[in-house]
Amino acid sequence: MEPVDHRRVVNEMDFFTGDQSSIRHVKADDDDDHHVKIESEHPGWLQDQAEDVNTCLNLLTTNSTASEKSSRNLKEKQRVNQLADVRAELERINAENQRLKLSLSQVNNNYYALQMHLVSLMQRQQNRIAESSEANNTEIDRPMEDKTHGEGTVARQFMDLGQAAKAEKDEVLESSSEDRSPELSASAGNTIVESMDRREKNSTTPECFPHPQGWPPKKAPKFNNTSKDTEQAQQTMAMIRRARVSVRARSEASMISDGCQWRKYGQKMAKGNPCPRAYYRCTMATGCPVRKQVQRCAEDTTILVTTYEGNHNHPLPPAAMAMASTTSAAASTLLSGSMPSADGIMNSNLVPKGMMLPGSPSLVTLSASAPFPTLTLDLTRNPNQRPLNQFHPISPHWPHSLSSLPPHLLGQPIYNQSKLLGNFLSSQGNINELCGHLAQNQMRGHPVADTAATAAAITADPNFTAALAAAITSIIGNSHRDNSGGNNNSTTSRNTGDNNT
C-alpha cells in the first residue's frame, strides 16, 4: 500500500514569464496547519520576494498608528521606485541584447565576406604561380585565370549585390571584358546584375544567353537602366536560384549523399524516362530554398542524375562543406560570364579545357535546351581508367577511407580544395588524374587494386562522387561563392545512412 498524500497540488502558470513550462507547484499541506508552501526552481529568490510582496491591497490592521502608516507608505514608494528602476534596467539590457545580436549577425556576415575575399586572393596567387610554371600550356592556364577573375567577382557579387553603384556599373559597361584586368573587374561592379544588363544591351546577338522556354523573360523580367538596384538584385537572385547544377554519377543508391538533409516532397514520371523523378527540398533550415531532383538516366539506369537548384540560407555542417558553392558557383558561372551562347561558354575559357578531353565526351556540359541554364558534371565517363584504378584498393575500410578523404576534399576550406584541384587540373587536365592524385596523396602506402570493379565502386560511392562534384564545381564555377558561407550542396550523415543502402 502506498502512503496517501493528502497534499493538494495546484498547477500555476508562471506569470513572470508566461511560460507554461515553468509551472510551479503550490502545495497546500494539510498536515501543516494550512500553511502554504511555495516551491520554486529559485527558492531563494522567491523567498526573498515573498517577504517583500506588495499586494497593493493596503491591508492594514486596525490598531496601526499613523506613523506606522506613513512609514509603510514610504517603504512602498521606495519599492515601487526600485521596481521601476529594475524594469528600466531590464529593458535597457534587452535592448542591448538585441543590439549585440545584430552586431553578431553583422560580424558573421563580414566574416564570410572576408573569407570569400581571402579565397579569391589566394586562388589568384595560386593561379599566377601555376601560370608562370605552365606558361606553355595556355589552353589550360587561361581557364584558371578566368576562374580567378570570376572568383573575386563573385565574392564581390554577393557582397555587393543590390548595392552595386549604378553609375559605376554603367561605366564598366562601356568597356569590354577583355580590356579589364581581373582586379578591375572584381572591383568595378562586375556583378551578375551587370552581366545580365550587358547581355540585355547586347541585343545584336539573337540568343544572348541560354534562356529557352521562358527563362529568364518570364521568371525575371527584362532589366532596364531605370529600374531600382534592389529590383535588379532580386531579379538576379531569382535567376541564380533558377540556375542548376546537375551531377551524373553511377550509384546504386536512390540518392547520393551530399551533406544536407533532404525531404522528399514529390515524385513524377518525367516524359521520355521510365524512371520516376524524385523531388527533394533541403530541411536543414526552415525556409531553405534549395531543391534537388534525383532521377535515373533513361539510357543507363545505373547512372543517377542529381540536379541542384538554389542556395542554402543557413550554415552547413563541416561534412557538408564539400559541396561548397556548388549551385551558387554554377549560377555565377552561368550568369557572370558574358557568353553570347552556350557554345560561347563551352568554347570559352569558362570551362577548363582539361575537362573537355579531345576525342572524348566532355565531363562538363552546359545545357542550352533545358528550361534553366544547367551545368552538368558527368562523373560517369571515364576516358582514362588508370587513375581510378590506382585510386582505390578494394577494402572493407573504403567507407572509412572516404572519411579520411575530407581533409582533402570534404573538411578543408574551399580554397584548399580549389587550390589542389586547380593545380592539378591545370597541370594534368584530367579529372581522372585528379582522382589518382588525390588518392596517391591521401592513401599512399595502400595496396592498389587494378580492377575496373574498383573504379566502379569508387565512382559509385556517393560520398566520393559528391565530394568530387563539389570540388569540380568549385573550380568550374570560378570558385564563386557567396558570402553566406553556406551556399553549398552537400551531404549529410542522415542521408548517408538512409540513401546509400
Add this chain to the structure above:
DNA sequence: CGCATTTGACCGGCGC
C-alpha cells in the same frame, strides 16, 4: 503519436 514518404490533385508555363 510524430514524422517522413507516397501519390493524386492542382497550378502555371508553354506550344499548338
Add this chain to the structure above:
DNA sequence: GCGCCGGTCAAATGCG
C-alpha cells in the same frame, strides 16, 4: 482555348 508537362501541394499512408 486546350492539352501537355514540369513542379508543388497536401491528404493519406507507412513506419519507428
